Amino acid sequence: MAAIIYIAISLLAFALVQRRLAKTPITGPIIFVALGLIAGSSGLGIITVDDGQLTTVVNVLFQGTLILLLFTDASALHFSSWKQDAALPGRLLGIGLPLTIGLGTIFAAVLFTDLSIWEAGIIGAITAPTDAALGQAVISNPRVPERIRQALDVEAGLNDGVSFPFVLIFIGLAGSTDGPGVIETFVVAIGVAVLVGVLAGVIGGKLMVMAADAGTMGKAWSGIAVIALAIIAFVLSDTGGGSGFIAAFVGGLTFGEMTRGKSKIDDILATNLGLALTQVSFLAFGALILGPALGKVTWAVIVMALLSLTIARMGPVAISMIGQKLRPPTLLYMGWFGPRGLATIVFAALVVTDADLPGTSTITLVAAVIVGLSVLLHGLTAYPGSQAYANWYESHDEPAKLAEGKRVHNHELSPRARHAVEQTMSDS
16 A cells, blocks of 8 residues: 555656656656665665566566557557658668667677576667657757657667567577577567557557547547557467567557548547556666665676667667768767667566576666666756757758758657657747
8 A cells, every 4th residue: 555655646746847847857767766766675665575576567567568658659650651751760770779789799798608698689689679758858859850859769669669579589599499499489479469460450440440430439438449459469469379569569550550540549548648657667667676686786787787878879870870971969869869768677577577597687687777777867868968969950050951950751759759749849
């Protein structure tokens, strides 16, 4: 009961000052992770669980939040329009992300010699996806070139789903000597997830459009239906041997294509619920994962965290942008603002719950420290960093003629980014 009251009071207090904090270096994740550390076993002891309960928290809170975010973010991606603007996000995902996973694997293998190469690969894969929630100012500041904001937003919305197959394969290879068999197994699992996701998105989307057009589904319930459809896609895929996360991601993509322009489906409830659950997840992360991890930190873990947030991210971003004529400040901006968050937490937790590996404790410790450091550093630098970059961009006589100022054809952002932009505009 005390834990529930503490979480509820934390949400209420943050809601009362959220608009005032929107233009400061103090972000929601920073506040909620700090509140989690205060409430955890090393603090007031309000939020504590045993190992069995931790698995429940992971399965219900962390996974549920990621499922909802994957579905809603994917549903906002309009692929028929993205084709004209695909150069930057396509390079970030197709070139930058694999390079980040590769560099993360190399760094982990060098720093943690007791890990197998596949366990090092798990670290590289789970710490590669970015989380826009940790630095909303980066993609919501209207002074920053829209092309750059859009690229970072699309990357954050898609790289969870793109990274997860690598996580699955590396977990399988780390726990088995039968490499080809493991790969075949996970290819089948991914295939099941894609099939379920497509079917859920198509059938669910068509039913919701028909109901909305016929007037049998109210506006409020359309939001509830979106949440239900995301859960259906996850559970059916997971039950059938596929990846529930990939199914939710693919289901969102398909659902968006089926409903866009045909009928207004209200996603406000799903988006707002996702925002609230994200902050609660960061609070739980601080109390149950980061707090206990801080007492086990070693120099190798700290070095790995710093390398992951800098070289392993910035180098691949710079390489992926070769030929795009972007200026060094832009490459620095895009490279630095690749925060790690909820996906890394969930993927690391899956290693604990779904795998039995010798290096599990090291993998989870590294993931916890990387996310904790990212919450702090990216949160503190998001607003001042976006303002400094915007000042640089606007200092040019004709900024629109820079490669960064190239016109964006599709202005539709992910629900989280759209919410942040609307908040920024309403506060200005």
